[in-house]
Amino acid sequence: MSDLPFILFSLVAACAAIMVVTRAVPVHALLYLVVLLLSLAGIFQALGAPFAAMLEIIIYAGAVMVLFVFVVMMLNLGRTDRDRERHWMAPGIWIGPAILSCLLLAALCITLRALPPAAGPDTLVSIGPQAVGIMLYGPYVLSVELASFLLLAGLVSAFHIGRNIRGTVTGEA
Amino acid sequence: MSTPSPTEALLLASILFATGLLGVLARRNLLLMLMSIEIMLNAAALAFIAAGARWHAAQGQVMFLMILSLAAAEAAVGLAIILRLHAAGRPTLDADTGNRLKG
CATH class of the missing domain: 1.20.120.1200 (NADH-ubiquinone/plastoquinone oxidoreductase chain 6, subunit NuoJ)
Structure with a gap:
């Protein structure tokens, strides 16, 4: 508990x-x-x-x-x-997604019930920033690089999507 | 006072994930769909943290950092697409009319 x-x-x-x-x-x-x-x-x-x-x-x-x-x-x-949103949220719309979500939740709960209990000591150990940093820049340094690649890709694509097309068509360029 | 068990955290993570899935399936507003995806990502992060607490390992928080950067990139790109749709003259945020996007 x-x-x-x-x-x-x-x-x-x-x-x-x-x-x-x-x-x-x-x-x-x-x-x-x-x-x-x-x-x-x-x-x-x-x-x-x-x-x-x-x-x-x-x-x-x-x-x-x-x-x-x-x-x-x-x-x-x-x-x-807001009125359009209320119109979209008619009660009949929720039935199918609610059934699907309840099925997923039931499956997850059954899986959790089948999980074996914790074999080790039952105490929680607080894992501070130092241990996380040592782990992050030790064996997981490649995933730091991957995260930086991901953020760079997100930055470039957000800039590309959000650029001002009208400005480039009629602008000085 | 006893400690929280990771199994209960996993239960909460499944509840949050199911709620987020309900939001993605039922809502038609793009902004609300993005928020539901954020809920699902947070459920996955909670599962990682719970697993890290269960095994007394720091790897769970390392994976939490990965999910954090993934969520930041996803929110940036998704919100840029929403702004672009809105700037293209669409009056609503209906996800079904996204096929009019060009470029």
Whole structure:
């Protein structure tokens, strides 16, 4: 059995995830997503991964969510979008996806039940940033390079997609 | 006070993943679909962290860093595509009309 903060964070995370999926206004969904990420950071801390918890807050809840907020601001959604969204979210639409998700959840739960219990000592050891850094720049240095390649590719493609075509057609070039 | 068990964290990860899958399947708004994908990526990250806690290994957090960079790249490219669709004069964020994108 687990301790109280873990259970609280888990409940908050599950409720926030359901709220994200069912909101009609994107900004509300975004705020619930921030709540979900913060509670996940608490869960990481409870699981003995403080470095991952800090990164979850700084990068996910900080940088990525600011990116989402920025895009929502630029899209300038109004009342008509909200009404259209409500129209799209008619109750009949949810039946098929809900059945599929419940099937997946049942399969995952059955698999988890078949998992053997932890054979080692039952105590959680906190793995700090030093151990992660030694592991990251020791045997896993190739994956650091891969991550940098991935981020560079994302940067280049975002720049390519977001370039101003009208400016290049009628511009000075 | 006992410690949280990694099996319960894996259970929470499966719940989050199923919720994210429900969002991707049921919603038609591109922005909400991207958010649901973020939920699914976070569920995978939680599974990695739980496995790392189960085996007392730092590799779980290394894989968490990989998922973090993957999510950042995915959000950047997806949001750029959404902005491009919106700038092309589409009034809605309907995912079904994405075939009008050119270039």
